[in-house]
Amino acid sequence: xVERTAPASRYALSFTSxxxxxxxxxxxxxxxxxxxxxxxxxxVIEQDNLLQARTVASGRRLTREVxxxxxxxxxxxxxxxxxxxxxxxxxxxxxAACRRYDLIGEFAEEVARERFLLLASTLTYEDFDxxxxxxxxxxxxxTEVKGSTLRKLRSNVFLMLNEAxxxxxxxxxxxxxxxxxxxxxxxxxxxxxxxxxxxxxHDIGRAEW
Numbered sequence: 181x182v183e184r185t186a187p188a189s190r191y192a193l194s195f196t197s198x199x200x201x202x203x204x205x206x207x208x209x210x211x212x213x214x215x216x217x218x219x220x221x222x223x224v225i226e227q228d229n230l231l232q233a234r235t236v237a238s239g240r241r242l243t244r245e246v247x248x249x250x251x252x253x254x255x256x257x258x259x260x261x262x263x264x265x266x267x268x269x270x271x272x273x274x275x276a277a278c279r280r281y282d283l284i285g286e287f288a289e290e291v292a293r294e295r296f297l298l299l300a301s302t303l304t305y306e307d308f309d310x311x312x313x314x315x316x317x318x319x320x321x322x323t324e325v326k327g328s329t330l331r332k333l334r335s336n337v338f339l340m341l342n343e344a345x346x347x348x349x350x351x352x353x354x355x356x357x358x359x360x361x362x363x364x365x366x367x368x369x370x371x372x373x374x375x376x377x378x379x380x381x382h383d384i385g386r387a388e389w
Contacts, residue, residue: 188318191283193325196332197245199339200273202266204231204246209262213255218247252279257365264362267345271362271377274344278376284337287311288376292341296353296378303341303353308334346378353378 198204207230211221225231225243233239250258253276261272278285291311292303312330316322322330341347346354356377358366366373 189282190321191315191319192281193283193321193329193333194245195277195281195284195336196329197242199336200270200277200343201242201246201249202269202273202343204242205250205261205269205273207231208243208246208250209258212250212258213262218251222247249273249276249280252276254365260361260365267357268359268362270344271356271358272365274340274346275366275373275376277340278373283315283333284340285376286315287337292346292353293375293378296355297380301353302351303338303347304351305334305338308337355379 208221208225211224212218215221215224222243226236226239229239231239231242231246233242250261253261253272257272261269264272274288278288287308291307295303295307312322312334325333338347342349346356348354356379358374358377358379363374366376
């Protein structure tokens with residue numbers, strides 16, 4: 181009897197709003213530490229329009245997006261996020277995006293980090309397009325998305341990498357130098373979330389204190 185391979189779970193593809201959402205996260209994270217309830221955080225943000233959205237609909241969409249990403253961080257990681265300098269915030273929010281969206285996480289691990297380890301210093305839109313074409317063989321939802329939407333998703337992934345300090349404006353991969361507390365937090369997961377970063381196992385052991 182031939183065993184059937186279980187179909188791959190569908191990719192979530194809602195990351196068309198903003199990039200890393202660093203400003204939005206800096207507003208939502210402290211509220212969570214106060215409320216310890218994401219539904220209350222959403223209510224406060226929307227009621228007072230803390231994200232300064234132009235319309236109710238856009239405010240609700242942005243609030244949902246930033247809180248969904250932050251929910252994949254542990255309380256300890258959110259505590260670090262609240263008082264972290266920009267570099268640490270960028271690294272934590274990039275990890276959050278990779279956890280929240282399998283497509284981003286797999287691209288980070290299978291393409292960006294792999295190219296870094298192979299000493300290929302650049303990352304291009306074609307690398308992303310080739311990655312998506314390969315994934316579409318198992319994820320038919322990628323073939324159902326409009327070309328304009330895929331281009332928006334691609335643009336946002338590269339913006340996230342840039343804002344996280346992992347990709348230069350000219351498309352060169354930048355080695356991640358993680359602080360010790362961020363490296364420790366990410367490495368406690370199984371598999372380690374350090375796989376989402378352009379860095380080697382050797383360099384991970386020399387994370388900054």
